[in-house]
Amino acid sequence: MTTLKIGLFGVGHLGKIHLSQLSTMLNVEVAGFFDPSDANAAGVHELYPNLRRYESAEELIMAVDAIDIVAPTTLHFELCQMAIRNGKHVFVEKPMTNTIDEGKTLVKLVEEANIKFQVGHVERFNPAFLALREYDLKPMFIEVHRLAEFNPRGTDVSVILDLMIHDIDIVLSIVKSSISRISASGVAVMSDTPDIANVRIEFHNGCVANLTSSRISLKKMRKMRLFQKDAYIGIDFLDKKTEIIKLKTPEDEGLFTLDIETNSGRKTIAIENPEIKQSNAIRMELELFRDAILQNKPVHVNVIDGFQAVEVAHQILQKIGRGQTEN
Incomplete structure (x- = not known):
């Protein structure tokens, strides 16, 4: 079988995890990486002394079949656009883009290009969620709590785009209806953007989802509760x-x-x-990306999925912004 040459963009904490998975994956060759941080690059070369560090994003894109973007969100659009225009397949970490307009542009570019484009919404591959694949999910009320301890690493974006977007994506994937109304409140405590937020999403089919996310909590929690006719379903993403x-x-x-x-x-x-079948969610999503390319299969989380999550996230941010202006 053909070997897929992949270039990695961003080798910070999560990027190194991606690298460890890609480097041991069948039919995959990590051709090199691009990261402007000398400290990040030094950390990679301690573990992978022969892995080439490229001096420019363009050079790495031209040397590979596909790219894996684990760079800051503000760089996603530029890197995705450059790769797509050069006919390269793209895996990009969530959130897909930093703005709605960037997301719209990528949707158009992907639809026009003959490439595979997958978004890294890793909770789709959490073993606790995968255990429900055969179950008929038709929730009418959803309650979600995603709490994390403060970590400066994720504060380049709001808690909505950093944490809540995981749950936005899951909710949109299981509620087969369009959104009728969004209510939201949030507060910036440790950074310049909201660090804690509570959101209510109402759907045209009557389903209501209440989402709470915080990155200033003293304990971690990643729980989702689904209530539907004659059933209650509890999912603990943290404890699987x-x-x-x-x-x-x-x-x-x-x-x-x-x-x-x-x-x-x-x-x-x-x-x-x-x-619960124990598995590595990051490895699974990257293997599915590889298989989509080599076997010409559909990707599991496509550009539309990624855009819809970004769009709802920004609608939430707009609601929070209006609420703070009105006070």
């Missing part, structure tokens, strides 16, 4: 656990059950803990 509590059906024999007296009579509840 999934739980389904539902009204028992004939297919639920063998599950732990509980009888509950209600106003309409006795109901039997079944509790299911789907099997």
Whole structure:
């Protein structure tokens, strides 16, 4: 099988994780990297002394078949555009772009080009979420908490584009309806952009999603709760656990059950803990990107998915901005 030559843009903390996965992947050759930081480059050369550091982004793009962008968000658009115009496949970390206009331009460029373009929404590949692939998700209420300790590394963008965008993407992928209304509030505490935010997204089908994200918490939490007809589904993205509590059906024999007296009579509840198949989410998304190119398959998180998440994130930021102006 053909070997895919990949160039890596950005070898900071996450970039080094990508490099460690790509360098041990079948049918992949990491041709080199580009990063203006001498400190980052030195860290790479300690582990990969023979890996070439390119002096310019253009030079690296021209030397490879595909690029993996793990650079700051503000650089995503320029690098994506340069690669697409040169016919190169692109994997770009979330958020896809820094602005809605940049996202619109990339959508148009990708649609016109004969390349594969995948966005790194890694929570799509979290084992706890993958455990629900065969389950019929039709939530009518969603509650999400994503809390993180403060880390200056992510503060080049707001908590919406840094953390909440993971959950925006997941919610948009499972709610099969368009958005009717967004309400939001947020506060900048440690940086120049919101560090904590609460958002309510209402959909035309009646579903409501409440999302809370904070990067100034004392503990970590990444939980999503889905409520739908006759079922509650809990997903713990951090501890990789999934739980389904539902009204028992004939297919639920063998599950732990509980009888509950209600106003309409006795109901039997079944509790299911789907099997969690442990996997490396970053490696999985990069392998799927490789396979999409070498086997000419669709990518799993495409440019439209990436754009929609960015668009909703910016609508939230606009709501927060208006609220702060009105106060």
